[in-house]
Amino acid sequence: MDALLRAAAIYLFLLLLFRITGKRTLSQISTFDFVLLLIVAEATQQAMLGNDFSVTNAFIIVTALVALDRLFDVTAFRSERFDRWVNGRPLVLIEDGRLHRDRMERERIEEDDILETARTSQGIERLDQVKHAVLERTGGISIVPRSQ
Amino acid sequence: MPEPADVSGLEVTQDLAFQKRAWQVERAAWVVIGVTLAVAALGLFGGSGPLMATTLSGGGSIEIDYDRFARFGAPTFLEFELGAGDSTRNVAVSRSWLADYAIDGVLPQPESTTALPDRYVFTFDAGSTGKARLLLTPREAGRQRATIWSDEGDRIEFTQIVYP
Numbered sequence: 001m002d003a004l005l006r007a008a009a010i011y012l013f014l015l016l017l018f019r020i021t022g023k024r025t026l027s028q029i030s031t032f033d034f035v036l037l038l039i040v041a042e043a044t045q046q047a048m049l050g051n052d053f054s055v056t057n058a059f060i061i062v063t064a065l066v067a068l069d070r071l072f073d074v075t076a077f078r079s080e081r082f083d084r085w086v087n088g089r090p091l092v093l094i095e096d097g098r099l100h101r102d103r104m105e106r107e108r109i110e111e112d113d114i115l116e117t118a119r120t121s122q123g124i125e126r127l128d129q130v131k132h133a134v135l136e137r138t139g140g141i142s143i144v145p146r147s148q
Numbered sequence: 149m150p151e152p153a154d155v156s157g158l159e160v161t162q163d164l165a166f167q168k169r170a171w172q173v174e175r176a177a178w179v180v181i182g183v184t185l186a187v188a189a190l191g192l193f194g195g196s197g198p199l200m201a202t203t204l205s206g207g208g209s210i211e212i213d214y215d216r217f218a219r220f221g222a223p224t225f226l227e228f229e230l231g232a233g234d235s236t237r238n239v240a241v242s243r244s245w246l247a248d249y250a251i252d253g254v255l256p257q258p259e260s261t262t263a264l265p266d267r268y269v270f271t272f273d274a275g276s277t278g279k280a281r282l283l284l285t286p287r288e289a290g291r292q293r294a295t296i297w298s299d300e301g302d303r304i305e306f307t308q309i310v311y312p
Contacts, residue, residue, distance in 0.1 A: 020177040050221065080150060088170065089163045096156035106171055132158045144158065 002050070003057050007064040010044050015072075019086065087137050094133035097146070107135055117141040194219040194311055207302030210239070213279075218310045220289045223252065226282040228296065230272055238299045239280065240267040245294035248310075252283040267297065286310040 048061055076083035093104055093114065104110070114133050118124035122145050132144035152159040191197020194217040205211045211229045218224040228239050236259060243266055254261075258270040258280075272280060286292070289312040296304045 020174055020181075084163065084166055085170075089166060090160050091167055092155050092158065092160060092162055095158070103167075132156070134158070134160060 003048075003052065003060045004064050006048050006050065007061045008068060010048055011065055011068050014040070014044065015086070019088075090137060091135040092132065093135055093141070094127075094130055096131060097128065103135075109135065109141070114141055114143075118143045118145075192217060194222065202306070204304050204306055206296070206298065206304035207300065209300035209302045210296060210298035210304060212296055212304055212306070214306065214308060216308065218286050218308055220286050220310055220312050222285070224284050224286060224308075226284060226294075226296075227279050230277055230280050237272045238269050239272070240264075240269045240297040241282070242293075242295040243267050245292055246284075248288035248292055249284040249286055252285055255281045255283070267295075 049057060072086065076086055091103055091107065093100055093107075093109060099111070104114075111127060114130065115124075115127060117140075118127070118130055118133070122143050124130060124143065124145055129146050130143055131146040134142050134144075136142055150161055150163070152161045155162060187193065188195070189197055191200030194200070194215065200215055200217060201213060202216045203211065203213050213225075213227040215224045226241070230237055230239075243263070246268055254270060256272065259273040260271045262269040262271070270280070270282075286308075289310045292308045292310055294306055294308065296306075
């Protein structure tokens with residue numbers, strides 16, 4: 001029981017924390033984010049295992065985490081409201097060439113971030129070649145280029 | 149999933165009303181995170197900090213130091229002043245409290261430890277002076293109530309919060 005509670009508590013805590021800190025944390029892996037994820041993994045490992053390093057405890061914890069993940073997945077599929085709060089919704093940053101700077105500022109996204117994605121995904125050279133840019137639920141930015 | 153809306157020709161399930169609410173929740177959450185970190189720095193979640201350690205006195209014959217907040221599985225302590233004397237000194241600690249802790253050590257080593265129905269009595273020999281320290285590790289989370297008795301019959305009661 002103790003192992004189940006620990007696993008559930010840490011899973012929910014990390015889910016809430018990364019949901020609150022914004023989508024970009026999960027998608028855009030900068031050096032800072034990478035180091036953060038490494039340290040978070042180390043910090044939570046001991047809290048989940050406690051003093052029990054048995055294979056049995058590891059199996060229980062992994063099974064509990066996978067089950068929780070699946071449960072959240074199914075609940076998000078069945079409940080639009082739950083899905084909205086846990087996974088978020090896409091946000092249009094560039095709408096038919098027009099930048100929504102207030103939204104970009106709220107999500108801490110600069111033009112450079114959009115240009116970088118435009119270059120890497122579409123080979124686009126300039127911002128005026130971008131018709132739409134959407135901050136997806138995953139934290140990534142998708143680009144719809146202007147048709148030539 | 150709701151039906152995608154048309155945003156300047158782009159079909160996307162954007163929800164600006166929800167997004168505004170989500171940003172407000174995020175802002176409030178950051179305030180909570182800030183307050184939590186400030187409270188943690190003060191020691192209210194255990195570890196270290198100006199609000200952690202507490203000293204209590206009982207009837208002039210006993211004084212103890214302890215951590216007001218402890219954490220499950222993390223070391224903590226109980227310290228009591230032995231004072232100077234030319235005879236053995238006894239300090240008793242409630243058994244119900246110690247039952248929820250692992251005793252990692254007692255410094256200095258007591259001459260003997262006696263288990264009574266409601267307390268453990270630590271007997272320190274005449275040569276021991278200064279402070280005696282029980283090194284403890286909590287094995288139960290929650291509010292832990294303890295009673296300490298001195299030889300003179302004075303007692304101190306305190307509560308330690310053990311975080312999970």
